[in-house]
Amino acid sequence: MAFISKFKVPDELLKLTESLWNELFEKKYFASLILGGTISTFILLNFINNWFKQKRLFKNLNIPGPSPMPLIGNFHNVFIQGFVNHDINIMKKYGRTVGYFEGSSPVVLTTDRFESLEVEPLDKLMTVLKDEEWKNVRAIITTAFTTGKLKSNLSYETHMYKYIHECAENLEKFLDKIGEKDGCLDTKEVFSCFSLDVISSCCFGISTNSLDDPDNEFIQHVQKFFENSVRFDSKLVLIFFFPKLAGYLSQKGLIEFFPMKTLRFFEEFINSVIHRRKNKLEIRDDFIQNILDHEENDLEKKTQEIKIENLDENVKNKWKTPLKKTLTNKEILSQSILFLLAGYETTSQTLSYIAYNLAMNPNDQEKLIQEVDDVLDRHDGKVNYESISEMHFMDNVINETLRMFPPAVRLDRIASADYEYNGMKIPKGMVWSVPIWALHHDPEIYPEPDCFRPERFDEKEKNLRENVAFLPFGAGPRNCVGMRFALLEIKILLTIVLSKYSFEKCDKTPEKIQIDNSGFARPTCPLIVKVNRR
Numbered sequence: 001m002a003f004i005s006k007f008k009v010p011d012e013l014l015k016l017t018e019s020l021w022n023e024l025f026e027k028k029y030f031a032s033l034i035l036g037g038t039i040s041t042f043i044l045l046n047f048i049n050n051w052f053k054q055k056r057l058f059k060n061l062n063i064p065g066p067s068p069m070p071l072i073g074n075f076h077n078v079f080i081q082g083f084v085n086h087d088i089n090i091m092k093k094y095g096r097t098v099g100y101f102e103g104s105s106p107v108v109l110t111t112d113r114f115e116s117l118e119v120e121p122l123d124k125l126m127t128v129l130k131d132e133e134w135k136n137v138r139a140i141i142t143t144a145f146t147t148g149k150l151k152s153n154l155s156y157e158t159h160m161y162k163y164i165h166e167c168a169e170n171l172e173k174f175l176d177k178i179g180e181k182d183g184c185l186d187t188k189e190v191f192s193c194f195s196l197d198v199i200s201s202c203c204f205g206i207s208t209n210s211l212d213d214p215d216n217e218f219i220q221h222v223q224k225f226f227e228n229s230v231r232f233d234s235k236l237v238l239i240f241f242f243p244k245l246a247g248y249l250s251q252k253g254l255i256e257f258f259p260m261k262t263l264r265f266f267e268e269f270i271n272s273v274i275h276r277r278k279n280k281l282e283i284r285d286d287f288i289q290n291i292l293d294h295e296e297n298d299l300e301k302k303t304q305e306i307k308i309e310n311l312d313e314n315v316k317n318k319w320k321t322p323l324k325k326t327l328t329n330k331e332i333l334s335q336s337i338l339f340l341l342a343g344y345e346t347t348s349q350t351l352s353y354i355a356y357n358l359a360m361n362p363n364d365q366e367k368l369i370q371e372v373d374d375v376l377d378r379h380d381g382k383v384n385y386e387s388i389s390e391m392h393f394m395d396n397v398i399n400e401t402l403r404m405f406p407p408a409v410r411l412d413r414i415a416s417a418d419y420e421y422n423g424m425k426i427p428k429g430m431v432w433s434v435p436i437w438a439l440h441h442d443p444e445i446y447p448e449p450d451c452f453r454p455e456r457f458d459e460k461e462k463n464l465r466e467n468v469a470f471l472p473f474g475a476g477p478r479n480c481v482g483m484r485f486a487l488l489e490i491k492i493l494l495t496i497v498l499s500k501y502s503f504e505k506c507d508k509t510p511e512k513i514q515i516d517n518s519g520f521a522r523p524t525c526p527l528i529v530k531v532n533r534r
């Protein structure tokens with residue numbers, strides 16, 4: 001008894017419990033608890049119901065694929081394996097058309113024939129502009145990248161060709177310096193600088209030399225932009241899984257997906273370039289000038305056809321677009337930034353992989369150097385449109401590299417109409433993806449897909465394959481608008497470099513390339529090769 005009385009509940013504690021209990025009722029906490037519990041149960045039930053719906057969805061559509069987990073769907077596999085390996089593995093297991101879930105979003109991956117499916121792009125950048133607005137901007141921009149325009153730009157005196165040439169010459173000087181040291185070249189580092197200088201020069205109207213002047217304010221901002229926006233970090237995961245929440249947080253200024261200071265810098269920069277051009281204070285024939293020239297040409301009465309290869313007349317007519325207006329300063333800025341995002345890493349990465357492939361395959365490199373020498377001999381050493389158009393083996397080397405290492409590992413689309421193929425149904429509105437990497441490494445289309453064999457792109461071999469077996473620049477009306485420009489840039493640089501240097505494998509060159517999980521076809525270790533003066 002003494003023990004019990006010793007541990008008697010103190011009066012203070014009793015009072016406190018009593019007052020808490022009263023408060024719970026008075027302030028309706030209890031009611032809130034009940035309401036909260038009901039809502040949670042409802043959410044849970046809804047969640048379970050959705051999960052069951054997800055599990056049934058692809059079964060009902062006759063599309064094979066793995067069973068989804070609650071909330072994350074099958075995204076854990078993408079996260080662990082990376083897009084490249086995930087796409088190859090899932091297609092090996094389930095076939096050429098597979099359905100799976102990225103979070104709660106269903107995605108159909110397909111390397112089957114798909115060109116009759118009408119499409120609308122999904123990619124974040126591409127959703128910025130839609131329908132008429134996109135068509136109009138695309139039509140204006142396309143005129144800056146037609147073969148005719150690029151060809152006429154190849155008179156050395158002015159125009160974009162000159163700017164690309166200047167950037168290539170800066171790189172050449174840099175290679176000389178490297179040659180004086182140990183000759184080891186971090187290909188990504190130097191080709192990134194080259195690619196950045198070309199875009200700065202041709203799309204932002206500013207000459208930069210990022211190899212020699214990395215502290216330049218413009219270059220610093222571009223680096224910042226890329227550091228913050230393209231890494232596959234937690235912010236990207238947020239955009240991916242919870243795009244609405246991401247948009248809300250960004251609007252409220254609670255999270256910064258893009259460095260705003262840098263965006264404002266670009267805005268002021270482009271505004272001042274446009275101001276100088278309009279007032280004839282500066283003359284430069286680049287992308288911005290091409291757009292401004294449209295304004296002066298009273299385009300309202302004209303129509304411009306978007307040039308698309310490999311499409312039938314009906315589809316072409318559908319995309320015949322009246323040009324209603326010219327671009328505002330903001331639209332010009334957006335396109336310049338888009339070019340930076342779309343053209344910087346894609347081009348530099350391709351150049352890196354070409355240098356790597358040449359270093360690892362000396363016989364092919366010798367053949368290419370021979371072609372460069374022969375063609376330049378015939379053209380008095382001039383690197384111009386005519387001379388580079390004669391370099392067919394160079395085309396093969398570039399294409400084979402783009403096959404092995406396509407910078408865009410997937411194309412994402414939304415089905416704009418119901419579609420049925422082999423009993424499998426893709427309903428309108430569903431996301432479907434073409435896994436370009438997996439397509440380019442399909443051994444049935446490309447035997448020994450990991451071997452570098454440029455002759456795969458000889459006319460004879462190429463004609464045995466369908467056009468849609470090779471998609472480094474995408475397909476359809478929204479394919480890469482910068483394709484011709486990118487190929488021109490790559491060919492000019494390769495010609496200038498290979499006329500004086502060759503690449504060689506060194507002890508830092510990786511024997512085999514592993515791709516990281518970023519979804520941008522980046523190698524896991526730096527591609528270092530030795531560069532030799534010929």
Ligand code: HEM
Pocket residue numbers: 121126138203338339342343344346347350406407408411412471472473474475476477478479480481482483485486
């Ligand atoms: C080797 C270099 C390049 C590769 C492999 C590449 C690849 C691609 C791919 C796969 C797409 C998506 C196409 C689709 O969805 O069907 C694309 C779109 C695009 N690319 Fe490129 N690209 C390269 C260089 C460039 C360059 C240098 C520029 C600009 C100067 C550029 C500008 C664009 C733009 C603006 C789009 C969006 C087109 C639209 O939405 O209408 N690209 N690119």
